[in-house]
Amino acid sequence: xxxxxxxxxxxxxxxxxxxxxxxxxxxxxxxxxxxxxxxxxxxxxxxxxxxxxxxxxxxxxxxxxxxxxxxxxxxxxxxxxxxxxxxxxxxxxxxxxxxxxxxxxxxxxxxxxxxxxxxxxxxxxxxxxxxxxxxxxxxxxxxxxxxxxxxxxxxxxxxxxxxxxxxxxxxxxxxxxxxxxxxxxxxxxxxxxxxxxxxxxxxxxxxxxxxxxxxxxxxxxxxxxxxxxxxxxxxxxxxxxxxxxxxxxxxxxxxxxxxxxxxxxxxxxxxxxxxxxxxxxxxxxxxxxxxxxxxxxxxxxxxxxxxxxxxxxxxxxxxxxxxxxxxxxxxxxxxxxxxxxxxxxxxxxxxxxxxxxxxxxxxxxxxxxxxxxxxxxxxxxxxxxxxxxxxxxxxxxxxxxxxxxxxxxxxxxxxxxxxxxxxxxxxxxxxxxxxxxxxxxxxx
Numbered sequence: 001x002x003x004x005x006x007x008x009x010x011x012x013x014x015x016x017x018x019x020x021x022x023x024x025x026x027x028x029x030x031x032x033x034x035x036x037x038x039x040x041x042x043x044x045x046x047x048x049x050x051x052x053x054x055x056x057x058x059x060x061x062x063x064x065x066x067x068x069x070x071x072x073x074x075x076x077x078x079x080x081x082x083x084x085x086x087x088x089x090x091x092x093x094x095x096x097x098x099x100x101x102x103x104x105x106x107x108x109x110x111x112x113x114x115x116x117x118x119x120x121x122x123x124x125x126x127x128x129x130x131x132x133x134x135x136x137x138x139x140x141x142x143x144x145x146x147x148x149x150x151x152x153x154x155x156x157x158x159x160x161x162x163x164x165x166x167x168x169x170x171x172x173x174x175x176x177x178x179x180x181x182x183x184x185x186x187x188x189x190x191x192x193x194x195x196x197x198x199x200x201x202x203x204x205x206x207x208x209x210x211x212x213x214x215x216x217x218x219x220x221x222x223x224x225x226x227x228x229x230x231x232x233x234x235x236x237x238x239x240x241x242x243x244x245x246x247x248x249x250x251x252x253x254x255x256x257x258x259x260x261x262x263x264x265x266x267x268x269x270x271x272x273x274x275x276x277x278x279x280x281x282x283x284x285x286x287x288x289x290x291x292x293x294x295x296x297x298x299x300x301x302x303x304x305x306x307x308x309x310x311x312x313x314x315x316x317x318x319x320x321x322x323x324x325x326x327x328x329x330x331x332x333x334x335x336x337x338x339x340x341x342x343x344x345x346x347x348x349x350x351x352x353x354x355x356x357x358x359x360x361x362x363x364x365x366x367x368x369x370x371x372x373x374x375x376x377x378x379x380x381x382x383x384x385x386x387x388x389x390x391x392x393x394x395x396x397x398x399x400x401x402x403x404x405x406x407x408x409x410x411x412x413x414x415x416x417x418x419x420x421x422x423x424x425x426x427x428x429x430x431x432x433x434x435x436x437x438x439x440x441x442x443x444x
Contacts, residue, residue, distance in 0.1 A: 020050045028057035036062070040069035052081045055090075064093040072105045079106075080113055084133055085239065088120045119232075128210050129203035131240075132224040132233030136162040139190065141173055146186035148176070162234045164223065165194045172197065172223065172231045200225050201235060212335050214240050282416055289314075289423035296431035303441045305372055306434055309381060314426035316360060317388040321422040324349040324396025325414055332400060332410065342401040346394055353393025357386035376440025384430035391425040 020027045031039050031054075043051060043066060055063060055078070067075050067090065079087045091099055099121075107114040116134055123129025137157055139148050152163075163176040174194030184193055199217040201210060201224045213222065214237060224233045293300070293310070300306050328345060331337040337345060364385055365378040372378070399418050400410035434441065 016046070020046060021053050024053045025057045028054060028059070032059060032062055036065050037069065040066050044070055044074065048077055048081055051078055055082060055086065060089075060093065063090055067094065068098060072102060073109075075102060076106050076110060076113075079117070080110060084116070084120070084135065085131065088117060088130065091117055092121060092125065123203055126207045127203065128201045128205040128207075128224050128235060129233075131207065131210065132201075132203070132235050133162070133239070134233040136164060136223075136231060136234055138164050138166050138170075138172075138231070139176070141165045141167055141189070141191040141194065143190055144186065145181055145184045145188055145190055145193070148190050149181055149186070152178075152181075162221070164231050165190060166231075170230055172225075172229075175223075197223060203227070203232065208333070208335055210235060211240055215334075278416065282419070285416060285420040286423075288420060289427060292424050292427045293431070296427075296435065299431060299435050299438060303434065303438070303443060305374075305377055305442065306431065309368065309377075310427065310430060312364065313381070313384050313388055313430035314423055316364075316385060317392040317422045317426035317429075318419065320353055320356060320389045321392035321396040321418050324353070324393040325400060325418055328397045328400050329410060329414065332404060339401050339405045342398065342405075345397045345401065349397035350390055350394035353390040354386065356393070357389035360389065361385035372442060374440075374442045376437055377442065379440065380430070380434045380437055383433045384426075387429040387433070388422075388426045391429070392422045395421045395425070 031043070034042070039062075043054070046054075058066070067078075079090070082090070091102070094102070103114050103118060106117075120130060120132075120134065135157075137152070137155060139151065143151075152160075160178045163178065164172050165174045165176060166172050173191070174196055176190060176193060177195065180193045181190070184190075199213060199219060199222055201213060201222050203224055203226050205213070210222075214235075219237070221234050221236045223231045224235060226232045300310075328337075328349070331345070361382040365382040368381045369375060369378040396418055399421065400414045403410040403413050403417070
């Protein structure tokens, strides 16, 4: 009976391992639903290669909590196998005391690894120093091709794109291409094969600077230099792409009042806690727009057709403003523009709103005239469309510029501010013009 039980346990364990390895994303979602203590216990029983596959998909917030429930030796073994960026990110999210204790313990068993993490964590979050891969391979320029190839075999690097040549002062003098090494005379000096470094990054460059330099250089990797002009790591294009993708996804979530930490399958309570504050703020701005409508209660009660057309005016201005906001945010994110370009962007978007307003006004006024038979109502809609779209597009360009100028995150606040502006502009322009042209409107 004992042998059968052990066999069943072994089979269940192997099936669990196979599921976790073959479907890590799905497994991570299921694990996220478990109580943290239960999840930590289940994963602690898994072999290291299974955990490595799984931790690429476990969301931030849960991953560091799991580490806090494991013994130090288990955590150290996992960090040693994980991608250096993921491991550093995990460590950075631990509380200071836990992180320092873990690094101190790690320094006793894996001194070089602990120093690697400490060096990376010393750089500001989002800097090139934090994003770089410090695992580069440096060779002295006095070596021969044969000697370098022999050292490469001994070191057995996972990637061959981080081969650098240095002089005896440890200053980089160029890069090496593996293809050049293989085809070269084994007895020749590698200094003859050195390729000059035309582009590089500094450890304190921001993520935006890194993306900008990659776009300008059109290369697959860039070396990162410290303050002493020594190569301390490299950043690859796939790392930049991943960072840009995460940044864009976070901005999209934040712009509509969701959290950048929320995932599609996050718990309902987590989503509610993150979204509720912004919905409450948005409610206040909605009351501000409602107050504008309330100020024109008399004209609306006199001409009921205005109430029917009110959502059309507000809706079009909201869409136009969102288009301008998206283009401006993209320009700010990619460093195509800065706050110094506010006038050019504002003028361009206002003109776009004006011209689009004319085109939309023609279509809309024809529809209103056919529906109501009133030229006065059609004229009100025409003027309201032109004015509200011009204001909305200009605001879509100006709002993120102003927020950025005052040190606020435009991705986090622009959407709510713009919604308020476009709603008020749409209602006020439509109802204000209707008040001025009340004599031309049909009653009832």
